[in-house]
Amino acid sequence: MAERKNRKLAKPERRAQLIETAKEILRECGADALTLGHLAERAGVSKPIAYEHFGTREGLLIALSQEIEDRHTAKLSSALAEAPKRLDAVAGIISSVYIDCAVESGEEWQAISGALRGNAEMITTQQQQADDYVALIQAALAPFSTVPDDDLRLRCTGIAGAAEAIGRELIRGRTDEPAASANLAALIVDSTQK
Structure with a gap:
């Protein structure tokens, strides 16, 4: 295994x-144990390589946050592209993908967010x-919405907050999972109507 880690x-x-x-x-030891030195050692590379990729511990945590978000966005975009053109179907996809991602990375996301609380970047x-x-989600819901665009954007902001809160629950x-989803x-469907 060390050979695989050390290869160029x-x-x-x-x-x-x-x-x-x-x-x-992060999963095994928590956010406090995640340092660039520990990462380098565990990955079988020199510290300068870890620093070259992330710069700081905060840079590493932000990169992890972005990786989680990119994965979620890719799953949601892919699922929406295949969605039936019905509000209930689109709402179900937005909901189920969010809940799946919360299950998959929720604890990691909470640890990262907590470790970087107050960090400006x-x-x-x-x-x-x-x-x-x-x-x-606004673009996905717009074809079914009966509210003005500005109101829909605000409602989608609320949906995002509700999704995060339900994910924490x-x-x-x-x-x-079924109740959360x-x-x-239901909140998504209700939010698109006047």
Whole structure:
């Protein structure tokens, strides 16, 4: 295994390897244990390589956050492209993809977010991620909406907040996946109508 880790990788492959290793550390040891030194050691590379890819621990955490968000966006975009052209179907897809992603990476996301609370770069990154998500779901819901565009954008902002809150409830074990998904879908449907 050490041979595979130490072999020369192209920069994108090395970054992907480091991201995966960082996620393993995060799951196994928590955010406090995730340092560039620990990452380098665990990945079988020198510290300068980890620093070259992420610059700082905060840079690594932000990269992890972006990787989670990119994965979620790709899943949602792909599912929406195949969606039947009905509000209930689109709402169900938005909801189920969000809940699936919360199950898949919710604890990681909570740890990353908590570790970077108050970090200006993370605040900027999270705002951009939220804006992108709102724009994606607004575009998906617009054909079915009876409210003006500005109101729909605000409602989609609320949907994003509700999705995050429902995801936290699920991660904490206060609801199950079917209930979380169904209730989020119901909120989405209700939000598109006057």
